[in-house]
Amino acid sequence: MKPRQKRLVYIVVALAAVGVAVALVLNALKDNVSLYFTPTQVYNREAPIDRSFRIGGLVEAGSMKREGDGLTVHFVITDLKKSLPVVYKGILPDLFKEGKGVVAQGKMEADGVMHASEVLAKHDENYMPPEAADALKKAKSVQ
Amino acid sequence: MIPELGHFSLIIALFLAMSLGVLSILGAQRNSRTLMGVARPLAYGMFVFVALAFGVLAHAFLSNDFSVLYVAQHSNSQLPGQYRFAAIWGGHEGSLLLWALLLSVWAASVATFSRHLPEEMVARVLGVMGLIEAGFLLFMLLTSNPFTRLLPAAADGADLNPLLQDPGLVIHPPMLYMGYVGFSVAYAFAISALLGGKLDATWARWSRPWTTVAWVFMTIGIALGSGWAYYELGWGGWWFWDPVENASFMPWLLGTALIHSLAVTEKRGAFKSWTVLLAIGAFSLSLLGTFLVRSGVLTSVHSFASDPKRGIFILGFLVLVVGASLLLFAWRAPKVGLGGKFDMLSRESLLLSNNVLLSVASASVFVGTLYPLFMDALGYGKLSVGAPYFQAVFVPLMVPMVFMMGLGPLARWKKMAAPDLVSRVKWGFAGALAVALLLPLAMGKFLSLESNKWSPLIALGLLMSFWIIASVVISFRQRMAGEGDLAQKLRRQSLSYYGMQFAHLGIAVFIIGVTMVKGYETERDVRMNVGDTLAAGGYEFRFNGVSQVPGPNYVSGMGSVTVSRNGRLVTELHPEKRVYNVSGMPLTEASIQPGLFRDLYVSLGEPIPESDGAWAVRIYIKPFVDWIWAGCLMMALGGVLAISDRRYRIHNKAVIRAGNDAAVGNLQGQTS
Numbered sequence: 001m002k003p004r005q006k007r008l009v010y011i012v013v014a015l016a017a018v019g020v021a022v023a024l025v026l027n028a029l030k031d032n033v034s035l036y037f038t039p040t041q042v043y044n045r046e047a048p049i050d051r052s053f054r055i056g057g058l059v060e061a062g063s064m065k066r067e068g069d070g071l072t073v074h075f076v077i078t079d080l081k082k083s084l085p086v087v088y089k090g091i092l093p094d095l096f097k098e099g100k101g102v103v104a105q106g107k108m109e110a111d112g113v114m115h116a117s118e119v120l121a122k123h124d125e126n127y128m129p130p131e132a133a134d135a136l137k138k139a140k141s142v143q
Numbered sequence: 144m145i146p147e148l149g150h151f152s153l154i155i156a157l158f159l160a161m162s163l164g165v166l167s168i169l170g171a172q173r174n175s176r177t178l179m180g181v182a183r184p185l186a187y188g189m190f191v192f193v194a195l196a197f198g199v200l201a202h203a204f205l206s207n208d209f210s211v212l213y214v215a216q217h218s219n220s221q222l223p224g225q226y227r228f229a230a231i232w233g234g235h236e237g238s239l240l241l242w243a244l245l246l247s248v249w250a251a252s253v254a255t256f257s258r259h260l261p262e263e264m265v266a267r268v269l270g271v272m273g274l275i276e277a278g279f280l281l282f283m284l285l286t287s288n289p290f291t292r293l294l295p296a297a298a299d300g301a302d303l304n305p306l307l308q309d310p311g312l313v314i315h316p317p318m319l320y321m322g323y324v325g326f327s328v329a330y331a332f333a334i335s336a337l338l339g340g341k342l343d344a345t346w347a348r349w350s351r352p353w354t355t356v357a358w359v360f361m362t363i364g365i366a367l368g369s370g371w372a373y374y375e376l377g378w379g380g381w382w383f384w385d386p387v388e389n390a391s392f393m394p395w396l397l398g399t400a401l402i403h404s405l406a407v408t409e410k411r412g413a414f415k416s417w418t419v420l421l422a423i424g425a426f427s428l429s430l431l432g433t434f435l436v437r438s439g440v441l442t443s444v445h446s447f448a449s450d451p452k453r454g455i456f457i458l459g460f461l462v463l464v465v466g467a468s469l470l471l472f473a474w475r476a477p478k479v480g481l482g483g484k485f486d487m488l489s490r491e492s493l494l495l496s497n498n499v500l501l502s503v504a505s506a507s508v509f510v511g512t513l514y515p516l517f518m519d520a521l522g523y524g525k526l527s528v529g530a531p532y533f534q535a536v537f538v539p540l541m542v543p544m545v546f547m548m549g550l551g552p553l554a555r556w557k558k559m560a561a562p563d564l565v566s567r568v569k570w571g572f573a574g575a576l577a578v579a580l581l582l583p584l585a586m587g588k589f590l591s592l593e594s595n596k597w598s599p600l601i602a603l604g605l606l607m608s609f610w611i612i613a614s615v616v617i618s619f620r621q622r623m624a625g626e627g628d629l630a631q632k633l634r635r636q637s638l639s640y641y642g643m644q645f646a647h648l649g650i651a652v653f654i655i656g657v658t659m660v661k662g663y664e665t666e667r668d669v670r671m672n673v674g675d676t677l678a679a680g681g682y683e684f685r686f687n688g689v690s691q692v693p694g695p696n697y698v699s700g701m702g703s704v705t706v707s708r709n710g711r712l713v714t715e716l717h718p719e720k721r722v723y724n725v726s727g728m729p730l731t732e733a734s735i736q737p738g739l740f741r742d743l744y745v746s747l748g749e750p751i752p753e754s755d756g757a758w759a760v761r762i763y764i765k766p767f768v769d770w771i772w773a774g775c776l777m778m779a780l781g782g783v784l785a786i787s788d789r790r791y792r793i794h795n796k797a798v799i800r801a802g803n804d805a806a807v808g809n810l811q812g813q814t815s
Contacts, residue, residue, distance in 0.1 A: 006487065009487065010487075014499070017499060017500075017503070018503070021503045021506075021507065021536075021540065024507070024535070024536045024539055024540070025507050025510055025511075025536055027535070028511075028531070028532045028533075028535035028536045029510075029511070029514065029528065029532060031531070031532075031535070032528060032529045032531045032532035032535065033514075033526050033527070033528055033529075033532070034526060034527055034529060035524060035525075035526045036524065036525040036526055036527065054525075054526075054527060066751070066752065069670055070670030070751040070754070070757060070759055071668060071669070071670055071748075071759055090668055091378075091668050091748030091749065091759050091761060092748070092749065094377075094728075094729045094730060094731055095728070095729070105527075134525065
């Protein structure tokens with residue numbers, strides 16, 4: 001092969017590789033980005049129906065109930081304006097507490113309850129998940 | 144009075160660092176012996192004063208001086224001694240001081256172990272490191288002074304985050320930082336080469352051992368962090384694609400590309416511009432990692448209370464470093480030249496392809512990590528990118544990489560005939576393929592699972608690791624072929640050859656670990672009453688209840704779970720749920736019985752209210768999980784072997800005088 005042809009081959013191969021990588025990234029992003037909503041936004045039906053999203057806020061005091069199996073937990077996430085019931089089956093994080101900040105990821109089902117696949121609490125006592133803080137701030141500003 | 148001494152030392156260190164940066168680079172540009180001569184003393188001085196400041200902070204922690212704000216925030220008189228020391232880097236200000244200390248350690252080491260380098264090279268390298276150190280010291284003094292006083296002094300401290308009160312944390316951050324900061328040496332070498340306009344094989348040879356050392360530290364640091372997450376976070380995962388993990392993984396990927404690219408530059412004189420770009424990239428990503436972790440823009444265990452001023456400073460510093468380096472690169476790189484030519488199929492082309500794949504992988508992690516930040520900054524709302532994204536992008540990129548990784552060491556430099564390469568590897572590949580396809584069929588019995596599980600991903604994972612193992616065996620057989628004494632032939636191979644193959648085997652071991660855990664782990668979250676038993680993976684777990692046990696600075700609810708197999712007691716595990724006295728923060732402490740082929744992992748969830756001592760319990764069986772960290776350790780050891788190679792210890796000036804082409808020529812003989 002002549003040097004010019006060789007260079008052409010390199011360029012074509014490199015472009016193809018970059019193309020494949022970009023396609024991979026875009027495809028994976030499309031399926032795996034979960035948007036975040038506040039309880040008020042969910043109440044206003046801004047959240048998607050059939051795909052997973054995140055919600056942040058406080059765990060409403062007195063809302064936590066456990067089913068007999070000991071693992072299924074019901075609680076309510078609130079931004080102090082509107083609230084949303086959540087059900088989760090599994091072990092909750094250490095710092096999950098009523099009245100404290102929480103972020104849940106899951107899907108809304110027909111029963112109007114969010115079925116969470118993941119529940120995240122903050123990492124230490126003084127730290128609120130930014131999503132939860134944001135929800136409270138937004139709810140407050142819409143007096 | 145003593146804390147003020149620390150503050151004062153930092154100010155002196157800042158002046159020394161600035162003088163080092165300005166004087167020695169100026170000296171090298173003007174070829175002034177006098178100015179270049181100050182580089183080493185200034186580097187040592189910088190080290191002494193930063194170390195003094197660090198010692199002062201350590202003293203404040205160990206003597207419980209709660210009149211220092213930072214100590215009051217991160218320590219407590221009840222805290223055991225070793226954690227009081229580790230608490231130095233338990234927060235933002237102290238971890239920056241650790242950063243600065245390690246950078247000055249690297250600078251002092253360069254000053255010491257560079258007697259055989261030309262004077263202007265040393266001056267430039269130390270000068271660049273001085274400028275970086277000046278940036279970090281300025282940052283500390285302006286926004287995050289660890290010696291700020293608290294008046295009146297606190298009666299006692301607020302305590303260290305219990306998650307961080309763990310032996311893993313005592314060593315994880317220093318190791319990782321040694322890696323992060325170590326890439327500054329590779330960066331400084333690259334910038335000096337650009338400044339001097341002389342980028343040749345000798346430059347690559349000097350910067351190679353430093354880069355490898357940094358890479359070794361980083362590998363160990365990341366492995367420690369992953370191991371810590373596995374046993375400390377209590378849910379048995381070892382990698383979460385958490386933004387902060389990604390922040391350390393991106394420079395690691397680019398650093399891995401860099402050490403391979405440096406090898407080509409040293410031995411063949413090729414890829415010069417690419418190597419320089421990788422060195423700039425690896426260090427920039429290290430800085431970006433610091434920015435992501437320390438600015439508080441991310442939610443994670445690692446992000447400390449944020450202060451926007453700090454984030455803006457680091458961002459500005461990052462833009463300055465990256466911008467200035469790339470400008471310099473654009474200006475000087477055309478002078479550097481492209482270096483040796485090679486064919487489309489050759490060891491160079493395989494290494495180049497893998498370099499590109501590693502860089503693309505690093506870029507894809509970058510996109511996934513920063514995408515939410517950009518979207519948020521642009522006002523598109525908050526969102527998150529989950530772990531499935533990273534898996535979906537990462538695995539397809541790594542499969543061809545691993546395949547070529549097997550071929551690379553078997554291919555010749557410069558030119559390789561395809562049929563020749565195929566005939567070398569075909570039996571090895573066929574063997575790996577056959578074993579990978581059949582082995583999962585025997586796995587069910589071996590791991591006492593209910594059924595044999597065969598999935599394409601498991602077979603693919605096994606194929607990749609057996610392929611690497613096969614290629615290492617083929618390479619050894621080639622080198623041992625022919626007449627002569629075997630022991631002598633073994634001795635004749637260079638340490639760097641052994642290092643490379645050992646590190647590659649480490650990847651194989653790592654992939655086995657990942658494949659087996661992903662494919663065959665058993666995870667059960669169950670409610671257990673006292674006396675309940677659960678059968679999983681051929682073991683029987685019996686829950687004996689939880690009792691209160693006091694610890695040094697916490698109260699532990701200590702569970703007891705007896706594990707038996709076929710009626711015989713295997714072990715008794717004691718998972719804990721601790722509540723720390725000062726912060727009142729609960730913490731899950733998993734109990735693990737490690738093994739070569741499986742870990743038994745039990746952790747406590749929460750007590751079930753209105754029951755008779757029942758708890759939610761996690762019971763996991765993790766086959767081959769320890770192979771993940773064993774693999775990382777092997778990679779790190781491979782790196783250590785590689786830098787122990789004799790040729791890095793040749794201190795005669797002949798090598799330097801011989802210059803570019805001769806060095807390439809000499810080495811060709813050694814390595815083909």
